[in-house]
Amino acid sequence: MATAIEVITALLTLGGLVYLLLALWGARAFAHFWRGRVSSEFAPDVTILKPVKGVDPRMYAGFVSHCRQVYAGRFEILFGVSSLDDPAVGEIERLKVEFPAVAIRLVVCTERLGTSGKVSNLVQMLAAGTFEHVLINDSDIAVTPRYLATVMGCFEEETVGLVTAPYLGKTAERGRGLTVWAKLEALGISTDFLPGVLTARTLEGGLRFGLGSTLAMTRTALEKAGGMEALVEYLADDYEMGARIAAAGYRVELCPEVVETSVPGYDLRGYCVHQIRWARSTRDSRKLGYLGLGVTYAVPWALATMVASGFALWSFTLLSLVLLARVAVALSVGVGLLRDGQVLRDLWLLPLRDLTGLMFWAWSFAGDTVVWRGEVFRLQDGRLEKV
Incomplete structure (x- = not known):
């Protein structure tokens, strides 16, 4: 034995x-794939969708980074909330005042179309958007001024249906937020999660899924993949969106633009809850x-x-x-x-x-249970069922 x-x-x-x-x-x-490539000048008009709920410490800085884009095309930013009572509404109004030249709109999503409140809001936000190209990312994502130019430039090739981006998790620099559990979360994103993504990309001859840090697509590709409405019951909507667009015959591109997400100052329980949700x-x-x-x-x-x-x-x-x-x-x-x-x-x-x-x-x-934004769900083949 x-x-x-x-x-x-x-x-x-x-x-x-x-x-x-x-x-x-x-x-x-x-690295070799992107080395030496000339930046594309293709800059289609784009609608940025950012579903928000509540206020995070670095959220506003992330909002600001989206407004400071060096981009040749037009872009609009749509923020989606479930209620005007959401504390994020005040931050969005503040953003409008600070950046009057940027097309910023608030969309109140009053309907709950499925168990995923985030995707439910995205369906309603998408209907309010103006342009053919759409980009979705989370409320805490911070980007560089060349973010839109790099991501949207990938659509110069007509075979591309979805563009996603690698990301790193940013912890607090000091103080109570810099816990060992926050460090482990950030370390996992940079040295565990992304290596797995790159390995899958190599073995499968390209990506077959998306990452929630950035989901850029055309409305045409999304509609051919079944539309946003088909994802309202899914927890991993980013994965499903990429998988369905790839199955519809489009290419999913992982661009070289790195974005940042904010890692909370987890205690042991918070770390375990998040990791088990991610794992399941x-x-x-x-x-x-x-x-x-x-x-x-x-x-x-x-x-x-x-x-x-x-x-x-x-x-x-x-x-x-x-x-x-x-x-x-x-x-x-x-x-x-x-x-x-x-x-x-x-x-x-x-x-x-x-x-x-x-x-x-x-x-x-x-x-099969997961906790997401304080609610308990049961996972069944990726679908959320309220417990």
Whole structure:
């Protein structure tokens, strides 16, 4: 039995090592694809949809970054709220005063069309938009002045139906918001999540899904994919939107423009709630791929191999190789591609990040409930059911 366990953990470790090498290859392929490309001058008029609920500490700064775009085409920003009593309304009115030259509109979404309040609002906001090209991102996303130019330039190729963007999670710089759990969340985004996306892009010959940080599309592609209304019951609406547009025959492009999302100052409970929702959402979206996700956590498997082998010398060699590959992925993707300096600050937390990642992967199979914005739902094949 002891030998069998040793063999199993060693094989899982080797599988994880192969994955890390694939992630490095995926990062190299992505960087090579965009290196030396001339920025496109294609700048179609675009409607930006931002569903909001409540006020986050960095939300207004993110709003401002969208208003300061260096963009040749026209753009409008539509903010969607479920009620005029939402505290975000005051911030939107403040934004209108600060940027009178930007076309900013508030859309009050009074109908609840499905269990996903966010997608329900998006359906109503989309109907109020003006232009053929549409861009959706979350309320806390902050962008560079070249964001629209880079994202929308990808549509110069007519085969592109959806453009998405990599992102990093920004923690508080100091104070109570800079918890170890917030650091683990940000570290996971830059050194775990995006390497997985790049690996999928390489193995599948392109992306077949979208990322919620940026979902830019044409109305034509969205309609051919079934429309926004078809997503009102889904938690992972970003994944579904990309998957459906790809299935409709369009290309999903991952552009090189990096955006920032805000990471709250999680306590342990908040971190666990968010991670398990993320894990179960991914489990329901990519069932076969998610089964293999457990193998990718090479560091915990290498540690388990050391214990199972009685701390044999060869197991230390294997652990050293795994740690070298894991750090290489973190630096090449987190620092090299995302320019996320927080990765260097928190590099020592990588083993803990991988241990918790493996734990949440296993825990995700133990149930179907998720907590989203204070509401409890049951997931059934990616669809939300109110508990």
